[in-house]
Structure formats: structure tokens, C-alpha cells
Amino acid sequence: MEFTVNLPYFKKAISIVSNIVSAKTTLSLLTGVKLVASADKLTLIGSNADVIIQKDIPKYMDGKQVLEVYQPGSIILSAKYLSDLVSKLPGEIHIKVNEHDRVTIQSEEVITTFNGMNPDDYPTVPSVKEISRVQLASNELAEIIKQTGFAVSKNESRPVLTGVQFSLKDNELIAVATNSHRLALRKQKVRTGDNCTCIIPSNTLQELTKIIGTGSTPINVSISEKHIAFEAELTTLYSKLIEGNYPDISTLVPAESKTILTLDTKNLLNGIDRARLFASDRKNNNIHIESEDSSMMKISSNSTEIGNIEETQAIYSIEGEKQFKIALDGNLIVDALKVIKEELVMISINGSIRPVLMQPKGNNNYLHLISPVRSYETANT
Amino acid sequence: MEFTVNLPYFKKAISIVSNIVSAKTTLSLLTGVKLVASADKLTLIGSNADVIIQKDIPKYMDGKQVLEVYQPGSIILSAKYLSDLVSKLPGEIHIKVNEHDRVTIQSEEVITTFNGMNPDDYPTVPSVKEISRVQLASNELAEIIKQTGFAVSKNESRPVLTGVQFSLKDNELIAVATNSHRLALRKQKVRTGDNCTCIIPSNTLQELTKIIGTGSTPINVSISEKHIAFEAELTTLYSKLIEGNYPDISTLVPAESKTILTLDTKNLLNGIDRARLFASDRKNNNIHIESEDSSMMKISSNSTEIGNIEETQAIYSIEGEKQFKIALDGNLIVDALKVIKEELVMISINGSIRPVLMQPKGNNNYLHLISPVRSYETANT
Structure with a gap:
């Protein structure tokens, strides 16, 4: 040579x-x-x-x-x-x-x-038969990974939860990740006659984001029973898929909610991020969000050792019950809000023990579910 | 409050x-x-x-x-x-x-x-009596620290060597650091009637570089028996000094040399940096520098497991013996060359077992000494 x-x-x-x-x-x-x-x-x-x-x-x-x-x-x-x-x-x-x-x-x-x-x-590139195919722009694919990849489980005890499930059906790609405390779901219109479901290791998707650009280069995705390939013009990434059955998530998203808040995404992110400072010790890792009056809400957290923090934020609009009170893990809210690029976010609350639904306002392609923290206070409600 | x-x-x-x-x-x-x-x-x-x-x-x-x-x-x-x-x-x-x-x-x-x-x-700021004073511009002070601080010993067994010695005498500041394998010395003209010697902890100087700017703000330095203070307009850093006797370094710098090479600083740095790649295993951590002919020299290193590298570089000028051959620790050369900003560097060689002297060409305010590696080959010469 x-x-x-x-x-x-x-x-x-x-x-x-x-x-x-x-x-x-x-x-x-x-x-x-x-x-x-x-x-x-x-x-x-x-x-x-x-x-x-x-x-x-x-x-x-x-x-x-x-x-x-x-x-x-x-x-x-x-x-x-x-x-x-x-x-x-x-x-x-x-x-x-x-x-x-x-x-x-x-x-x-x-x-x-x-x-x-x-x-x-040297290992050979997997040869793939009975393939489903779909094409995505690199920036779409990067956003799908960004909005779901962080929500996978870090715990290897249920391997299927360490991956992101991709489902192709009726010209739509649905990507889902969950660690059973939170769930991220992103839909994307695609053009393909193929139907299939696979679970892609989270690490594969992290490697993929490093090599696909932020432009709109077409990426050809080929899926077989055990492998997936992402192919750009001069670069191809092949990966094993995770075998096993992904949990059925179709019943998890609540059909209706007691209270639906619309809030400024960035203000909420900043407020929760501040409140996290005092929510780091084990006994009090929760952040409280509750109604002050019909136009204001309070975000607070409390650490007996260090101190406490509270702030009031304006509610952009509210539907349903005006009284609400919930305790959530601040890190989970911040993760979800960070990948919402829309200016307004809708938070749907169903009492203090059912999961909270978060969606960008005016965009039905992304949703996030977070299970509340059951603190001493909320456990009795 | x-x-x-x-x-x-x-x-x-x-x-x-x-x-x-x-x-x-x-x-x-x-x-x-x-x-x-x-x-x-x-x-x-x-x-x-x-x-x-x-x-x-x-x-x-x-x-x-x-x-x-x-x-x-x-x-x-x-x-x-x-x-x-x-x-x-x-x-x-x-x-x-x-x-x-x-x-x-x-x-x-x-x-x-x-x-x-x-x-x-809370600890109080040390009160200082019998003080020596000197003023330096922040960029001068930063350069003095940069050109000496890296050469201190990381080993706590001789505490004095973990600091940089500052000596004030005859309107000159001399900063010296050594770990006994290498020595860095930097002189700076100053205006002060005071004479004194102190050893400043390397960590203190690293903290100081973080807070002094790169401009020419005056920094007032006050030295007492046990403390030193660096005072800018709104910021003051106080530190303990290291107690003990610093080794006498006056006899270490060779008065004359067998061979004096003048080389392009950046080329040499790049060449040694490349050769370091193959000098990382313990048995062969040395880089060989030797004469090819009167206008060229060879830089090489060899790792039996990985491979070897060699390159020839032009000698800008040479004085004394035209034949030379020495083995040095590549990391020590790179550290010294990195803080030389002059285009040309003079390397003085006194046979294969005496320390090599490195100085920027045309600047007598900085020098660096490096002890050669005694490999099987050079031990017999």
C-alpha cells in the first residue's frame, strides 16, 4: 500500500x-x-x-x-x-x-x-437484509437525538431503556426515550413506505451527533433486525441495535388535565435552575411549584442546612383549576426545558401525584412527561 | 449589614x-x-x-x-x-x-x-513589619511567573523546591525555580533600594496569575520575613512564604560550552514535540539530538513497541565543536521552549552528561538548564 x-x-x-x-x-x-x-x-x-x-x-x-x-x-x-x-x-x-x-x-x-x-x-461492516429505509436531514436528526437522548436510563438493569426507540409508521418517525421517571417523545414527518421499530443505543446516537453536521445534508437511515446504518455522503456509521421489547408508552400520556399552564420557557428554566441550588441535598431534592393567585405562581426550594429560595413568576395563561401545587425534581425539569426552543411552554398538571406533561406551545411534535417527587407533604394529598 | x-x-x-x-x-x-x-x-x-x-x-x-x-x-x-x-x-x-x-x-x-x-x-490579614518593597507591571510579573513557575518541584520532600525564589538586589529581581533536574531563571530590572530573598509557594503564584491582568497595571509587592503581599488597585493577595534555605545556584550555570547551537525556537519546539510521541514508555523516555553535518541536526526517538521517528532540522549557526550528541527528556525541553517568545534560541552543550543551557538569542534575562538523560548509550561516552 x-x-x-x-x-x-x-x-x-x-x-x-x-x-x-x-x-x-x-x-x-x-x-x-x-x-x-x-x-x-x-x-x-x-x-x-x-x-x-x-x-x-x-x-x-x-x-x-x-x-x-x-x-x-x-x-x-x-x-x-x-x-x-x-x-x-x-x-x-x-x-x-x-x-x-x-x-x-x-x-x-x-x-x-x-x-x-x-x-x-478487523471487524467487517454488517451486511443487512430485509431493510427499512428513511431519509432525514442532518439537522432534523440532530434535534431528534437532542430532544430524546438525554431521557434514557443510565441504569443497565433494563437494557431496552438505555436506548431510544425509533418507530416508523404512516410516514412518521416517533422517537421515544424513558428511564421510567421521565419520558421524552419526538415526532417527525418523513417520507417512507416502510414500517418498523428498533431500539438504538444512546451511545450510538451521541457518536452520531458528533459526526453529522448542523446543516441539512440528507442522512440515509437503513434498519435491519439487528443493525442500523446512518449514511451521509462520505461518512457512514453502523451500529448494533438493542434487542428486547420496549415498554408500551401509548397509555402514559394523559388525555386531559386538571390545570394547563402556559409559561415563558426561558423564565421558567432560569427560575427552576436557581431553585435547584438549594435542592441538592438528598432529603429535599424537590422544587415546589404552586399557584399564588390566578396570574402568578411561586417556585421555591428549601435546604435546612443552607437556606431557601423563592420567586414569583407571571403565568402567561391558565386553563382549568386555578389552584395547583406540585413537587418535581428540578434536574428533570431543566433537562426538558433546555431542549424546548419555543418561547412558550405548556405545563399540564393532574394533581400532585400524576406525571406532569410539558409541551412547547404550538408544537405537537415534542412532549415530555415527568413523575412528581412524593415528598412528605405531597404524599398525604 | x-x-x-x-x-x-x-x-x-x-x-x-x-x-x-x-x-x-x-x-x-x-x-x-x-x-x-x-x-x-x-x-x-x-x-x-x-x-x-x-x-x-x-x-x-x-x-x-x-x-x-x-x-x-x-x-x-x-x-x-x-x-x-x-x-x-x-x-x-x-x-x-x-x-x-x-x-x-x-x-x-x-x-x-x-x-x-x-x-x-475569620483569619485576619497578616500584619507585616520590616518590609521590602518593589513595584512591577502586571504583565512583567505574569511573564516572570510563566517563565519560572513550571520548573518547581512537585515533590513535597524538599519544601523549598516547591516554591520560586525571588531575590531583590542592586535594582534587579531574580526569580529562580528548580526541581534539581531542571532550572529556570528570570531576571527583571526593577527600581528599589531594598535587598531581600524569599521563597514564594508555586500555588500562590498560580493564583496570582489568575487575578492580575495582562495589562501594565502596577503591582506593589511587599515582602516581610514570613509573608508577601501583591497589591493592585482594588485587589490584594497575601500569602505565607516557604521557610528554609534555597540551594545555592550560582555555580550551576556553565561559564563556557563545547558547542553552542542557535536554532529556530518554533521549529525546535515542534520537532521535540513530535519526537515525544515515541518517547513515552519508561525504558526510552529520551529524545536524541545529534549533529548530521555542520548545517543540519537530527532529532529522533524510538519506542520498540510502537515505532520510531526522526527528522532533520537546519542549524541556524554553530560555534565550537561541530560534533554533538545528547539525550534529553523531551517534556523538559518542551516546557522551556514554550515560554521562550524570541524567534531564536541558543542551546549550549557540554558533552553528553553535563546540563544543557537554553537561552533566548539576544536576551540575557532568561535561562534554562536541563540535565541530560543517561541512557545506556550515553552512559559510556
Whole structure:
């Protein structure tokens, strides 16, 4: 194998694929990046146990030649050393591999020799049959992940809850995540004749957000029984899916509510964020939200050791019962409000022990449910 | 105590003094910030076991009123909670303390109540007698710290080596730091009739660099037997000094050298930085620098497990013996080169076992000594 590659393009590609490569894996092949040079492109592949990322550098990019392959071939190089080295090289890179997998990397006056690894045993990209397909813009996909990914369970005891469920049905994608204390649901209109349901590991989606841009590049998503692939023009991410049955969430969203508040999203976020300061000790991790009068509400929290905080905020509008009082975990409210970009948010309250529903005003594509905290006070109501 | 203070000025002052306050100290008073309101100013004080930082907010700043004291007094508030809270408040802050040390902080519609601590037992600012004084510009002081502070010993077994020695003599300040493997020395012309020597804890100097700006504000330095104070217009830092005798370094700097190389500082830094990549395992933590011919030299390192790297660099000029070969710890060279801002650096070599002297070309105010690594190869020369 022998090729010359433009430094900035090579550097960028290495940083994308080496991102998921762990330095601490028992399988030493997986500490490496696989380079495959063919006549008209260089492919870089990085992987961990669950995800494979593949990035192509074609011969021409942005109207100039960035690659010249003299001899096709493949090799695996330590991801850590390769990305460290390449970040420090001065210019165009020439790579040559000899028959003993010794790799010479030259850049101007700097000559490096690496012990490469045999590429034959590297994990192969999963071949997928009986596939469902859908196309999403990268910014849509990024927003779907942002609005659901944070709500997954961190606890491995129920693996299905550590992923985000994607369901395709009737030209709609529904993404759902829950840790059983909170639930985030995001809908997106799509064009596909395919119907399917799968559970994508949360880590896969976090890796995906790192590599898809914020533009509106089309991302082709292919789903088989055990794998999913996200494919942009030159970058593809393959991942295992989580097997198992996702809980039925269709009955969880309340059909009607005692009180529906409409509030300023940013003011509420700031108020809850302040009140969290005093809600950090274990006995009092809850924030109280209650009606003051029909146009004002009070947000408060109290720590016997440190002190207490309270503030009043204007209610933009209120429907149903004017009296309300609920205790919620401030961190859960902040997480949900942070991903609502609309100016107004609707909070639906059904007494102090039923989940609170949060939705951006005028947007039915996103909703969030939060179970209240059962404090000594609210447990008796 | 009761006062109203402008939010941005208060926020800034809290961040400066709370920086050194540790949340994990056995003396709970030291987890707090002390606020002292007098008729025409508010003083904030933060401290740890070794350092006290004091910051004043006068009634008027930048041409406007930023403080109104209604009733003088003092209180201690948790640094962590106060700085978290203040960073999240919406506007001007009104603080009132009642007779039971309960503190009410109001900002627009947000009302917080804190349990304050009695200020009477808070450590007092050291009173200093028999003082030496010197004035430095903040950017000079910052550069002196930057060029010496990194060279102190991290090992507490010889406490004097964990500090930087400041010597005032004949209108010159000499700052020295060494960990016995390397030494950094920086001279600065100053105007003072005072002569003295003291050892300043490295941590004190790191805290100082955080609070002095990069401008040329005058900093008044006062040194007594056991304490040092750095005083800017509204901010003062007091610190304990390290007691003990600093080693005599006057004989360490070689009077003459076998070979003196002049090299491009940035090229050398980049070359050594690259070579470090392969010098990380214990057996081969050295980088070899040797002559190729009278105009070129080779920088190389070798790791049996990973690979090797070598590059040639042009020698700008060479005096003395044209043949040289030395092995050095790459990290020590990089540390020293990073704080040399001059374009050219002079490297004086006295054989492979004597310390190497590094100095910026055309600037006698900074020098750095590095002891060579004695590898199997060089041990026999």
C-alpha cells in the first residue's frame, strides 16, 4: 500500500473515526484505525464493540486533488499514535507499507516508522437484509437525538431503556426515550413506505451527533433486525441495535388535565435552575411549584442546612383549576426545558401525584412527561 | 449589614475571591467568603490555609454608582452557594443580614435566605513589619511567573523546591525555580533600594496569575520575613512564604560550552514535540539530538513497541565543536521552549552528561538548564 494524502483532509477523517476507538480494549485490533486504499479513494474505519464509523476520502474534494494512490492495500495503525502524530506533522503525508506491515509515514523532513497490524481480522461492516429505509436531514436528526437522548436510563438493569426507540409508521418517525421517571417523545414527518421499530443505543446516537453536521445534508437511515446504518455522503456509521421489547408508552400520556399552564420557557428554566441550588441535598431534592393567585405562581426550594429560595413568576395563561401545587425534581425539569426552543411552554398538571406533561406551545411534535417527587407533604394529598 | 450592589461588579469580585476557597476544608469558615460593608466600600475576602485574596468594590466605578451601603457590617457566606446563586440572578442585588446571621439576598422577584456564619473568627490579614518593597507591571510579573513557575518541584520532600525564589538586589529581581533536574531563571530590572530573598509557594503564584491582568497595571509587592503581599488597585493577595534555605545556584550555570547551537525556537519546539510521541514508555523516555553535518541536526526517538521517528532540522549557526550528541527528556525541553517568545534560541552543550543551557538569542534575562538523560548509550561516552 502506498499513497499521498492532503494533511487537513486526512487529519479531519482520522479525528472522526478515531473518536469512537477506545485505547483500553482487550482486542488490540480495536485500538487501531483501519486504512484501506483503493484506486480512487482512501477509506478510514474505526470501531468499538457496538459501532463502526467509516469515512471516505475520494481522489478529488472541493475542486482539488487531495489523494494519490500509488498502490492499493490496507493496514491497521494505532488510533492514538496516528492521530497524535498527524496533528503535529507539517504538510502533505506520504504513507507506504512494506510486506512486514511496517508503515513509513513521511511529511516534509519528518520520517516516522510504525509497527502496523494485520488488517485481515478487523471487524467487517454488517451486511443487512430485509431493510427499512428513511431519509432525514442532518439537522432534523440532530434535534431528534437532542430532544430524546438525554431521557434514557443510565441504569443497565433494563437494557431496552438505555436506548431510544425509533418507530416508523404512516410516514412518521416517533422517537421515544424513558428511564421510567421521565419520558421524552419526538415526532417527525418523513417520507417512507416502510414500517418498523428498533431500539438504538444512546451511545450510538451521541457518536452520531458528533459526526453529522448542523446543516441539512440528507442522512440515509437503513434498519435491519439487528443493525442500523446512518449514511451521509462520505461518512457512514453502523451500529448494533438493542434487542428486547420496549415498554408500551401509548397509555402514559394523559388525555386531559386538571390545570394547563402556559409559561415563558426561558423564565421558567432560569427560575427552576436557581431553585435547584438549594435542592441538592438528598432529603429535599424537590422544587415546589404552586399557584399564588390566578396570574402568578411561586417556585421555591428549601435546604435546612443552607437556606431557601423563592420567586414569583407571571403565568402567561391558565386553563382549568386555578389552584395547583406540585413537587418535581428540578434536574428533570431543566433537562426538558433546555431542549424546548419555543418561547412558550405548556405545563399540564393532574394533581400532585400524576406525571406532569410539558409541551412547547404550538408544537405537537415534542412532549415530555415527568413523575412528581412524593415528598412528605405531597404524599398525604 | 445592608447594601445594594451592581450585579456584574459583584459577580466578578466573587469569582476572584472564591477561586481559592476550597469546598473541602475542615475549617468551615474557610469554605466561605467574608463580606465587609463600610460606608464607602464593600470588601470581599476569600482564603485558604496559605493565601488570602481581598477585593474592594468602591461606591463608584467606571463613572457610575455601583454600591450603596445602608448599614455597615460583616458576614461570611458559603463561597460555593453564593457564587452559584449570584451567577444566576437577574439584576441588582440587595443584601440584608439580621441579628441571627440570617442573610436575605433579593434580586428582582427572587428572594433567597442563607444561613450566614459569624465573621469574627475569620483569619485576619497578616500584619507585616520590616518590609521590602518593589513595584512591577502586571504583565512583567505574569511573564516572570510563566517563565519560572513550571520548573518547581512537585515533590513535597524538599519544601523549598516547591516554591520560586525571588531575590531583590542592586535594582534587579531574580526569580529562580528548580526541581534539581531542571532550572529556570528570570531576571527583571526593577527600581528599589531594598535587598531581600524569599521563597514564594508555586500555588500562590498560580493564583496570582489568575487575578492580575495582562495589562501594565502596577503591582506593589511587599515582602516581610514570613509573608508577601501583591497589591493592585482594588485587589490584594497575601500569602505565607516557604521557610528554609534555597540551594545555592550560582555555580550551576556553565561559564563556557563545547558547542553552542542557535536554532529556530518554533521549529525546535515542534520537532521535540513530535519526537515525544515515541518517547513515552519508561525504558526510552529520551529524545536524541545529534549533529548530521555542520548545517543540519537530527532529532529522533524510538519506542520498540510502537515505532520510531526522526527528522532533520537546519542549524541556524554553530560555534565550537561541530560534533554533538545528547539525550534529553523531551517534556523538559518542551516546557522551556514554550515560554521562550524570541524567534531564536541558543542551546549550549557540554558533552553528553553535563546540563544543557537554553537561552533566548539576544536576551540575557532568561535561562534554562536541563540535565541530560543517561541512557545506556550515553552512559559510556
